[in-house]
Structures are given as C-alpha cells and as structure tokens.
Amino acid sequence: MPVFSRRNVLLVLLAGALILPWMGNPYTLFVGTLLFIYVLLAVGLNLLVGYAGQLAFANAAMFGIGAYTTGLLQVRLELPFFAAFPCGAVVATLVGLVISLPALRLSGLYLALTTLAFAQATQWVFLHWENVTFGAGGFKTPLISFAPLPVETPTGLYFLSLLLAVLLTLFAWNVAASRIGRAFVAIRDGEVAAESLGIDLLRYKALAFAMSGFYAGVAGGLYSALLNFVAPEGFDLFQMVLHKAMIVVGGLGSVTGSLLGAGILVFLLEALRAFKGTQEIAFGALLLVFVIFLRGGLVSVLKRNARGWEEPLRLPERRARLLARPGTASVPGE
Amino acid sequence: MRLNSFASAMVGTLLLAVAPAAAADAPGVTADKIRIGSFGALTGPGYLYGKLVMNGVEIVFDEVNAKGGVHGRKLELVREDDRCDPAGAIGAVKKLIYQDQVFALIGGGCSNATFAAREEVEKSKVPLLVFASVHDGITTPPAPNIFSTATTSTIESYAQLEFALKRGAKRIAVVSMRDSWGRARYEPLMAAFKSKGVKPVADEEVSPDANDTTAQVLRLKAANADAVIVLLYPKPAAVFLRDSAKLAFKPIMIGQTGIADPAAFEEQVGVPGGTANFYTISMVRYTPDDPAVDKWRKAIEAKFPGDRLSVFNLFGVGSAQVLVEALKNAGPDLTREKLIAALASIKNFETDTHGGPITCSEADHRCHKSPAWIRKEPGGPTKVLDVTPVSLN
Numbered sequence: 001m002p003v004f005s006r007r008n009v010l011l012v013l014l015a016g017a018l019i020l021p022w023m024g025n026p027y028t029l030f031v032g033t034l035l036f037i038y039v040l041l042a043v044g045l046n047l048l049v050g051y052a053g054q055l056a057f058a059n060a061a062m063f064g065i066g067a068y069t070t071g072l073l074q075v076r077l078e079l080p081f082f083a084a085f086p087c088g089a090v091v092a093t094l095v096g097l098v099i100s101l102p103a104l105r106l107s108g109l110y111l112a113l114t115t116l117a118f119a120q121a122t123q124w125v126f127l128h129w130e131n132v133t134f135g136a137g138g139f140k141t142p143l144i145s146f147a148p149l150p151v152e153t154p155t156g157l158y159f160l161s162l163l164l165a166v167l168l169t170l171f172a173w174n175v176a177a178s179r180i181g182r183a184f185v186a187i188r189d190g191e192v193a194a195e196s197l198g199i200d201l202l203r204y205k206a207l208a209f210a211m212s213g214f215y216a217g218v219a220g221g222l223y224s225a226l227l228n229f230v231a232p233e234g235f236d237l238f239q240m241v242l243h244k245a246m247i248v249v250g251g252l253g254s255v256t257g258s259l260l261g262a263g264i265l266v267f268l269l270e271a272l273r274a275f276k277g278t279q280e281i282a283f284g285a286l287l288l289v290f291v292i293f294l295r296g297g298l299v300s301v302l303k304r305n306a307r308g309w310e311e312p313l314r315l316p317e318r319r320a321r322l323l324a325r326p327g328t329a330s331v332p333g334e
Numbered sequence: 335m336r337l338n339s340f341a342s343a344m345v346g347t348l349l350l351a352v353a354p355a356a357a358a359d360a361p362g363v364t365a366d367k368i369r370i371g372s373f374g375a376l377t378g379p380g381y382l383y384g385k386l387v388m389n390g391v392e393i394v395f396d397e398v399n400a401k402g403g404v405h406g407r408k409l410e411l412v413r414e415d416d417r418c419d420p421a422g423a424i425g426a427v428k429k430l431i432y433q434d435q436v437f438a439l440i441g442g443g444c445s446n447a448t449f450a451a452r453e454e455v456e457k458s459k460v461p462l463l464v465f466a467s468v469h470d471g472i473t474t475p476p477a478p479n480i481f482s483t484a485t486t487s488t489i490e491s492y493a494q495l496e497f498a499l500k501r502g503a504k505r506i507a508v509v510s511m512r513d514s515w516g517r518a519r520y521e522p523l524m525a526a527f528k529s530k531g532v533k534p535v536a537d538e539e540v541s542p543d544a545n546d547t548t549a550q551v552l553r554l555k556a557a558n559a560d561a562v563i564v565l566l567y568p569k570p571a572a573v574f575l576r577d578s579a580k581l582a583f584k585p586i587m588i589g590q591t592g593i594a595d596p597a598a599f600e601e602q603v604g605v606p607g608g609t610a611n612f613y614t615i616s617m618v619r620y621t622p623d624d625p626a627v628d629k630w631r632k633a634i635e636a637k638f639p640g641d642r643l644s645v646f647n648l649f650g651v652g653s654a655q656v657l658v659e660a661l662k663n664a665g666p667d668l669t670r671e672k673l674i675a676a677l678a679s680i681k682n683f684e685t686d687t688h689g690g691p692i693t694c695s696e697a698d699h700r701c702h703k704s705p706a707w708i709r710k711e712p713g714g715p716t717k718v719l720d721v722t723p724v725s726l727n
Binding site: 025026027028030031034127128135136137138140223226227228229231232233234238270273280 | 377378414415418419420421424425426428429431432433446449450453469512513514515516517518521
C-alpha cells in the first residue's frame with residue numbers, strides 16, 4: 001500500500017479530526033462541524049448526481065426539510081433532539097422518494113427544472129406557512145444536551161457529526177461498490193441499456209433520491225443543532241450551488257471526491273474571510289477552472305498521479321466473500 | 335517626607351506600569367492597541383448595511399487614532415463577512431471572538447443573521463454594539479453585553495404610525511415584503527397599529543424582486559388609503575411608487591431606514607414628481623450632501639477613493655462615536671466588564687450623525703429612539719424635516 005494512498009491520507013485526516021477539539025478553539029470546532037455536515041451533503045448528492053446521473057437541484061430543499069423537521073419537532077412538540085433528529089432524516093428520505101416519481105419520466109434539463117421548481121416551492125412553504133414554520137423570520141431551536149456524557153454541546157455535536165460523516169461515508173463507499181452502485185452507474189451511462197440488463201429503473205432511481213434525501217436530512221438536523229436557528233435563507237439557491245460545486249470540484253461519481261470537494265469549499269469559504277469580499281470571485285473562478293480544465297474534479301488528478309486512490313465499482317474479493325450471503329458465489333455482475 | 339514622596343512616585347509608576355499589563359490580559363487589548371471586530375455583509379445586496387457602515391466606523395477610528403487613540407491605545411478594526419446569512423454570521427462572530435481575539439464587536443447589518451448570532455455573542459460576554467440590524471429580538475429582552483444604536487423595528491413602526499396620524503391620515507394602509515427583513519418590521523408595525531387602536535384599511539404584499547405592482551396599487555386605491563406605510567427595499571419600493579404615479583394614486587408614502595437615501599431613491603423611481611409625497615426615516619439627522627457632514631465626506635473620499643458619502647456611512651460614524659465614548663469612559667484599565675458598564679451608562683450622548691441623543695440603560699439596550707424624518711422634494715435638496723422621539727414605556 002503506497003504511503004500517499006487514499007486510505008492513509010484519510011486516516012491521518014481522521015486522526016487530526018479526532019484531536020481537533022483539544023487543539024482548536026470554538027471557532028475551529030464550529031468550522032469542523034460545518035465541514036462534516038457538508039461532507040454528508042456532498043456524499044449524498046454525489047450518489048444521486050455523480051453515480052446515478054440524475055441532474056437534480058433539490059438537495060438544498062431536502063437539507064432544509066431535515067433542518068426544519070428537526071427544529072420544529074423540538075419547538076412545536078417539545079421532542080428532545082435525539083427523537084426529532086431521526087424524524088428529520090426520515091421525512092427528507094420520504095420527500096426524496098416522492099421527488100423520484102417525476103424522475104422516472106424526466107431526465108436532463110427537464111429533471112433539473114422540475115427539481116428546481118420543487119426547491120423554490122419548498123422555499124415558499126418555509127416563508128409562507130407561518131403558523132408552522134414561523135415564516136421568514138425563522139426560529140430558534142433549543143440547545144441540545146449530551147448529558148450524562150461529560151461533554152459540552154459544541155464538542156458533543158462535533159463528535160456526533162464526525163461519527164455520522166464517517167459512518168455514512170463508509171456506507172456510501174460500500175453502496176458504490178455493490179450491485180446498487182453498479183446499477184446507478186449503469187443508469188447514468190444509459191437508461192435503455194441499463195433496463196435491457198434487467199435493472200429496475202423505478203427501484204434504483206427511487207433509491208438514489210431516497211438516499212440523497214436521507215443524507216441531506218441527517219445534515220439538516222445537525223445544521224439546526226449547530227446554529228440553534230433555522231431560517232429560509234439558509235437553504236436557498238446559494239446553498240444548492242455550494243453543494244453542486246463541492247461535487248464538481250471534488251469529482252463527480254466519487255465518494256472520495258465528495259470529501260475533497262466539501263473540504264476545499266468549506267476551507268475556501270472560511271479562509272477567504274481574510275481577503276474580505278473576494279469570496280464570490282474566488283469561488284466562481286474555482287468553479288470555472290474545474291468545469292473547463294478539470295472535469296473529473298480533484299480526485300481525477302489524484303487517481304492519475306498517485307497509487308491507491310482508485311474507487312473500483314466492486315469490493316476487493318476478500319471483503320466481497322466475507323460479505324456475501326451463504327450460497328452466493330461472488331458479487332453479482334457489473 | 336522626601337522619602338514618602340519618592341515611595342508614592344514609585345508606587346504610582348508601578349501602578350501605571352501594571353495597568354497596561356493588567357489590561358493586556360483582556361483579549362484584544364495591548365498597551366498600544368485595542369482590536370475591535372466588525373461583522374456584516376461585505377458582498378451581495380446587504381453590503382449597504384455592512385461594508386458601507388463599517389467604512390463609517392473606520393473613518394472614526396482613523397480620526398481617534400490620529401489624535402492619539404483612546405487612553406493611548408490605537409483602535410484597529412477587523413472585518414468579517416457574514417454574507418447576510420445566519421450560519422455566516424455565527425461563523426464570523428466565532429472567528430472574531432476566538433480566532434482574532436477581538437476585545438469588542440461593532441456590527442450587525444442583516445437582521446436574521448445578527449439575531450442568529452446573538453446567542454453566541456451573549457455566551458462569549460464580548461460587548462457588541464449593533465450598528466444597523468433592526469430586529470427587535472437582538473436587543474429584546476436585553477442581553478447584558480449587547481447594545482444597539484440602530485432604531486429597532488418597534489421604534490420605527492411607532493414612528494411611522496405616529497407620523498401618519500400627525501399628518502392627519504385617517505385611512506392608513508400597509509404595503510410590505512414578507513421576507514425576513516420585511517417580517518421583522520411588519521409584525522411590530524401590526525402591534526403598533528393595535529396599540530394605537532387603528533386598523534389598516536389595506537394590507538398588500540410585494541415580493542422583493544417585483545417589477546410590477548399595478549395590482550397592489552389598484553387595491554390600495556380602491557381602499558381609498560390616504561397614507562401608505564412602505565415596508566419595502568428600495569428597488570420594489572421604487573417600482574411601487576412608479577406604478578402609483580402612473581395610476582394617479584397620491585397618498586402620503588411613509589418609508590423606513592431601508593430607503594434612507596431619498597436622492598438615490600428619486601433616481602430609482604425615475605418618474606417626475608413620483609416621490610413628491612414620499613417621506614422616510616433615517617437613523618441619522620443629516621443627508622450626505624449636508625455641509626454639517628463635510629468632515630466625514632472628505633474622510634470617506636480620502637480613505638475609500640471612488641466612494642461617495644452615503645447615509646450608511648453615517649450610521650457607522652455615529653455608532654463608532656458611541657463605542658469610542660464608552661471606551662473612554664471605561665478608563666485606561668480596560669476590561670470587557672468595564673466597557674459593558676460604560677455602554678449601559680451612556681446618557682444623552684450626541685453623536686455627529688444620529689437623529690437624537692443616545693441613551694442606554696441597564697434595562698433597555700435600544701439606545702437610539704429618535705428616528706429622523708427626511709424628504710426630497712422633486713428636483714430639490716433632501717431636507718431633514720423632524721425628529722420623532724419614541725417613548726415605548
């Protein structure tokens with residue numbers, strides 16, 4: 001295994017993340033938590049857009065649905081965070097499933113327009129269903145507690161976000177390297193061809209939307225807890241562009257790319273604070289550079305120039321054998 | 335005797351030497367510098383309430399520094415962009431407090447963003463003087479360390495209604511945006527209507543990006559409104575006034591601090607006579623072309639070549655003067671607690687720009703309750719008509 005392999009680099013980063021609360025300050029802890037939230041968003045969106053090839057623009061809306069559901073259940077029904085949080089993820093997953101229905105008949109620009117319209121409609125609901133959502137002014141959510149664990153809220157939230165980011169990234173890697181991931185890629189590369197191979201479009205498209213919704217819902221719940229405030233402007237078009245930029249910069253169709261993209265964009269947004277007002281220019285320039293010159297994203301450069309960064313669409317044979325059910329000889333075909 | 339004098343002198347010298355050392359323990363304060371953080375939008379449409387106000391703060395700091403600083407310490411302004419977004423504001427505030435280690439904060443442009451950051455600021459116990467955000471929730475109920483020199487939504491709402499009633503309006507209508515900014519004003523205005531026992535004859539909504547308001551104007555005209563309280567950004571407000579002029583609807587139009595530059599607004603409306611009945615509120619009692627603010631105009635033009643003085647710069651000038659006054663009153667042995675106490679005890683302090691004296695107290699941190707009424711007659715200069723002191727007790 002090369003020293004600069006994906007696994008080694010990510011393990012070093014993980015070790016750094018584990019000690020950050022003792023090395024940093026509340027600001028770095030905040031940025032760290034934000035980073036894990038964006039990792040979840042980018043990984044979920046990449047499964048849908050990068051792997052399954054569905055050009056959807058509803059991720060920010062589902063992120064908002066997760067945040068609003070988690071926050072509103074705490075405020076309106078006085079549910080504790082740890083009960084409201086899974087509900088937020090479930091609601092976003094169900095919404096993802098509902099959005100997948102038009103995706104069966106639409107593709108490309110038409111799907112993009114439909115999902116964009118859905119995102120705008122969601123914004124409208126956040127703004128105008130005042131009796132429930134508190135309207136444009138947003139609302140404060142209660143501070144969550146990790147008692148009886150001896151950790152303060154920001155530290156607890158940081159580790160919770162880290163844990164979920166790690167678990168859901170591992171899950172995404174496994175999905176991508178399974179029959180499901182290969183079905184997603186087949187649909188992306190040609191729906192007719194995929195169908196002729198026996199891939200159920202309805203099932204796999206719905207699954208991709210639902211998974212993306214689930215990731216966005218989890219991220220939304222964490223986001224509402226991080227800010228202790230939920231308002232419509234947090235889930236607008238800029239947020240959608242940010243998510244898309246993460247997967248474009250990191251690399252479409254790559255879980256590792258999602259991690260890199262989220263890391264770079266969050267770092268860029270925070271680092272450019274020092275250069276005042278230049279964020280938008282740098283952000284736009286970065287997108288242009290990647291769209292024009294590096295369409296495979298940063299991960300494609302790593303894959304070309306360093307060993308150990310490949311992301312095969314099948315598990316290594318030893319792991320596959322371990323995971324295979326009794327009686328199953330090998331991983332189902334690609 | 336001589337020995338005693340010598341000993342006293344030594345003790346005095348030691349105390350003087352120790353004082354900056356003690357102050358140096360306060361984050362952001364050294365023997366010769368006080369670092370002040372500022373957050374607001376540096377980019378996007380909200381930059382009017384962020385970047386421009388910060389520019390006003392900076393020219394005051396420059397003036398103070400040129401005169402030797404506050405108790406010998408120069409003031410340094412550290413700016414952070416909050417992008418007018420709750421997450422951005424929380425990130426900006428955390429960075430200023432924990433990373434940049436500022437001593438105090440002066441800032442807050444967009445209401446929802448500042449409101450979202452309130453908890454973090456309150457928890458940190460870092461003094462904050464809000465310079466432009468009007469959301470009532472930022473200062474009500476008061477956080478011990480957060481004060482405001484912005485006229486808050488409730489204060490403006492009462493002033494708007496008071497103004498309409500004083501002008502003899504009997505049928506008052508409202509036209510508003512229902513985004514976070516509009517909401518922060520609309521709700522206190524409705525409360526003001528209720529407390530005065532007045533019912534609006536019509537209540538119309540306009541979207542922030544509207545380019546036609548004919549329907550709204552016709553409905554207000556049908557309601558026979560003789561005064562309209564305009565809770566809109568300059569752009570939709572300009573569209574609304576243009577359509578009103580087109581449809582010969584001529585009630586008194588009452589604006590708020592979002593439309594604080596009537597000269598620029600007249601250009602935006604672009605219809606001769608379209609702003610003839612338009613009155614608006616400003617947090618400051620001067621217009622940018624008033625000779626009384628010549629000094630600040632020159633300072634802005636010198637420091638930021640290409641900029642022309644705007645009312646938003648003047649918000650910053652007034653707020654910075656309040657902060658400087660509090661820093662002076664807090665004494666040379668500076669601590670955050672002393673600055674908070676000094677801010678809470680500011681009484682009848684006249685800035686170069688605000689509509690009335692600034693008065694804070696332990697119980698009420700809304701320190702500016704004197705919105706100024708301004709008007710620009712078509713083709714004429716902008717004039718400050720009046721100041722409406724608002725009593726909320």
